[in-house]
Amino acid sequence: MASQLIREWSGIQQFPLATxxxxxxxxxxxxxxxxxSLTILVMGKGGVGKSSTVNSIIGERAVAVSxxxxxxxxxxxxxxxxxxxxxxxIDTPGIVEGGxxxxxxxxxxxxxxxxxxxxxxxxxxxxxxxxxxxLDRQVVKAITDSFGKGIWSRGLVVLTxxxxxxxxxxxxxxxxxxxxxxxxxxxxxxxxIRKQDFKGSAIPVVLVENSGRCNKNDxxxxxxxxxxxxxxxxxKTITDVxxxxxxxxxxxxxxxEGPNPNDRGKIxxxxxxxFQYFFVIKRIQHAxxxxxxxxxxxxxxxxxxxLANRKF
Amino acid sequence: MASQLIREWSGIQQFPLATxxxxxxxxxxxxxxxxxTLTILVMGKGGVGKSSTVNSIIGERAVAVSxxxxxxxxxxxxxxxxxxxxxxxIDTPGLVEGGxxxxxxxxxxxxxxxxxxxxxxxxxxxxxxxxxxxLDRQVVKAITDSFGKGIWHRALVVLTxxxxxxxxxxxxxxxxxxxxxxxxxxxxxxxxIRRQDFQGAAIPVVLVENSGRCNKNExxxxxxxxxxxxxxxxxETITNVxxxxxxxxxxxxxxxEGPNPNNRGKIxxxxxxxFQYFFVVKRIQRAxxxxxxxxxxxxxxxxxxxLANRxx
Numbered sequence: 001m002a003s004q005l006i007r008e009w010s011g012i013q014q015f016p017l018a019t020x021x022x023x024x025x026x027x028x029x030x031x032x033x034x035x036x037s038l039t040i041l042v043m044g045k046g047g048v049g050k051s052s053t054v055n056s057i058i059g060e061r062a063v064a065v066s067x068x069x070x071x072x073x074x075x076x077x078x079x080x081x082x083x084x085x086x087x088x089x090i091d092t093p094g095i096v097e098g099g100x101x102x103x104x105x106x107x108x109x110x111x112x113x114x115x116x117x118x119x120x121x122x123x124x125x126x127x128x129x130x131x132x133x134x135l136d137r138q139v140v141k142a143i144t145d146s147f148g149k150g151i152w153s154r155g156l157v158v159l160t161x162x163x164x165x166x167x168x169x170x171x172x173x174x175x176x177x178x179x180x181x182x183x184x185x186x187x188x189x190x191x192x193i194r195k196q197d198f199k200g201s202a203i204p205v206v207l208v209e210n211s212g213r214c215n216k217n218d219x220x221x222x223x224x225x226x227x228x229x230x231x232x233x234x235x236k237t238i239t240d241v242x243x244x245x246x247x248x249x250x251x252x253x254x255x256x257e258g259p260n261p262n263d264r265g266k267i268x269x270x271x272x273x274x275f276q277y278f279f280v281i282k283r284i285q286h287a288x289x290x291x292x293x294x295x296x297x298x299x300x301x302x303x304x305x306x307l308a309n310r311k312f
Numbered sequence: 313m314a315s316q317l318i319r320e321w322s323g324i325q326q327f328p329l330a331t332x333x334x335x336x337x338x339x340x341x342x343x344x345x346x347x348x349t350l351t352i353l354v355m356g357k358g359g360v361g362k363s364s365t366v367n368s369i370i371g372e373r374a375v376a377v378s379x380x381x382x383x384x385x386x387x388x389x390x391x392x393x394x395x396x397x398x399x400x401x402i403d404t405p406g407l408v409e410g411g412x413x414x415x416x417x418x419x420x421x422x423x424x425x426x427x428x429x430x431x432x433x434x435x436x437x438x439x440x441x442x443x444x445x446x447l448d449r450q451v452v453k454a455i456t457d458s459f460g461k462g463i464w465h466r467a468l469v470v471l472t473x474x475x476x477x478x479x480x481x482x483x484x485x486x487x488x489x490x491x492x493x494x495x496x497x498x499x500x501x502x503x504x505i506r507r508q509d510f511q512g513a514a515i516p517v518v519l520v521e522n523s524g525r526c527n528k529n530e531x532x533x534x535x536x537x538x539x540x541x542x543x544x545x546x547x548e549t550i551t552n553v554x555x556x557x558x559x560x561x562x563x564x565x566x567x568x569e570g571p572n573p574n575n576r577g578k579i580x581x582x583x584x585x586x587f588q589y590f591f592v593v594k595r596i597q598r599a600x601x602x603x604x605x606x607x608x609x610x611x612x613x614x615x616x617x618x619l620a621n622r623x624x
Contacts, residue, residue, distance in 0.1 A: 047442035067442055067479045068490055098446025099411035128440070130359035130379055134410025167379045168524040178380055212480040300616065 009080035009087065011059020015231065018219035022232035026239050027085040035242060037086040039117055043109075043143060044124035045136075046070050046094025049160030052210035053124060054078060054089045057231060063091045070094055073105055075112045090116075096135060101142045110146055113251040120238050121151050125183060127159035127207065130167075132182045140190025148255065152191050153246035155203050156237055157183060162207035162224050163214055172225050180205040204237050206230075321392035321399065323371020327543065330531035334544035338551050339397045347554060349398040351429055355421075355455060356436035357448075358382050358406025361472030364522035365436060366390060366403045369543065375403045382406055385417060387424045402428075408447060413454045422458055425563040432550050433463050437495060439471040439487075439519065442479075444494045452502025460567065464503050465558035467515050468549055469495060474519035474536050475526055484537050492517040516549050518542075 012020055030038070042050045047070070051063040062078040075092045090113070093105050123143070125136075143151065159179065166175035184203060187193070207224050214222040221229035249255075324332055342350070354362045359382075363375040374390040387404045402425070405417045435455070437448070455463065471491065478487035496515060499505070519536050526534040533541035561567075
C-alpha cells in the first residue's frame, strides 16, 4: 500500500469546539474497534443536497455546489485525515435525469468505485418534498441492483432542508415522521427488503441542514429544530451503523459486471443436445421414413423410376 | 343558459380590508371591459401547491390538500361569485407520475374541460426547486399538445413557497430571477415558442406563499419577501393578461380529439393503388413471363410434355 498524501482534515477546526470534541470522540471510538478509515458513498436524485452535505461535514467547500445545475457527470472522492483516522467521502452525480434513472451516470459511478470498499451509504433526499413515487423506487432499485441488497444494512437515509417550516395543520415531528415512513417504504420496495431482513434495526433516518442560516445553540453548534446538533448526530449514526455487525461492500469486478451471462448453464449444453438428438431428431427421422415407405406414388414417379432403365 | 346556483364568494371576507378593496377594484375593471366571468385552469406537476394556491385565492378550503398524497384523479371546478362577477377555478391532478407524464390524467382533464372556455392558465411550480429537466419540458409539451400553443398567451407561471430562504451565496432576487429564467426557458422549449411569437410580452412569473406562516404587512395582508401583497398582485397580473389582446381557449371536441386520423389522406388511396398496379405489379408480371420463356427446361419436364401424348 503506497502511502498517499491525504489532506489534513483542517475543516474540522471550523466547527465550534463542542462539535469538534464530539467528532474526535466518535472517531476515537472507531479506532478502538480497529477501524481507522471510513469510506462513505453519497447517492440520490439530483438537486437534493448531496454535495452540500459533504461540504458541511468536511467543513470546507470541497465539492462544487450549484443551485441550478448538476455538477459534472463524474463522482468525486474527498479524503481527509485527522488523528490517524481517514475519512473518504464519495460524492456522486444525481442518478435521475428528466424522469429516468441515468444508467450512464450509474456506470460511471460503478467504475469509479472499482476495488474500493463502501463502509456506509448515505441515501440523500429532501425533507421538504411532498410526493414519493415510482421514480424514487427506481433509484433505490438501481442502487440495489448495482451494489447488492447488503448495502442497505450499511445505509442511512439523509433528509436535507431540515430547518423547514412544515405545511399548515402538521407539526414538525408529525411531518418528519410521515415523510420518513413514506421514503423508507419506497426504499424497502425498491430494494426488495423483507421485514425479517432487518429484524428490528431499520434503516436510520437522519436530518441535516446545510445552509448558513441554520439555527445554532449556545455552544454555536448548528442544530435541528428539535435542538440536536446535527453534525455530531450524523457522524454518530454513521458509527452506529458501522458497528452493527453487517459487512462492508467490496466493489470488485464481479459485483460491477455481474455474473458473466456467457457462463450461465454452459454445462447443460451437451445434455440438451443429446436429448434433442435421441428424443426428437431420431423420432422425426423414423417417422419420415415410415411415411415414405407407406405412401402411394404418383404415376410420373413410377414412370421415372422404371424408365431409369430405358434409353431415350 | 340555465341559471345555476353559484356560491357566493364568502371567502373574500376572510381577507384583510386592503386586499378585499384591491380585489373588488380589479374585478370592477374587468366588468367595465364587459368581462363578467373568469375561468382559470391550474396545472403543473404533483406536490407543487396547485390546490393550496386555489384555496388561498378562494379564501376557504375549497379543494382538499394533502402533504403526502395526490388527491383523486379528477379535476375540480370551484366557482364563486361576487358583485356580479363569477370566478371559476379548475384545479387539476398533477400531470407527472413516477417520471412520466400521466396521459390518463391528461385525458380526464381534457374531457372535464369539454365545452368550457379557458381564460387563464396558471402553470404552477415551486420556487425552491433546484433542477429543471426534461420532465418539465414534457409537462409543458403535453399541455401545449392538448390545448394548442395559444394557451401560453393567456398563461402565468406561478412559483409557490415564495417565502423561501435562498441558498447561501445567492440573494433572494438573484435566485428568483435565475429560477424564473430557467423555468421560462423550459416553457419556451416545450411549447416551441419562437421569440417573435411573443414580441416582448413574455409570460409573467408570479410569486405565491400559501402557508399560514406567510409574513404580513401593517394592513395584515400576506406579503412576499419584497413587501408585495401577493393575492392582489396575482389577480392584477391575471387581469393584465386577460386584457393583452389574446384570445381565450375554447375547448371543443375538435381541440380535444385532434384531427380524425382516419381521414388523413384517404383521397390518395386510389392514386396509390393505380400507381402500384401500373408501375409495379404489371412490370413484375412481365418480367416473370419473360423469365419463364427464356429458361432451360430440365429433361424430366421435356419428357413429361412429350409423354403426355403417350399411353401407359
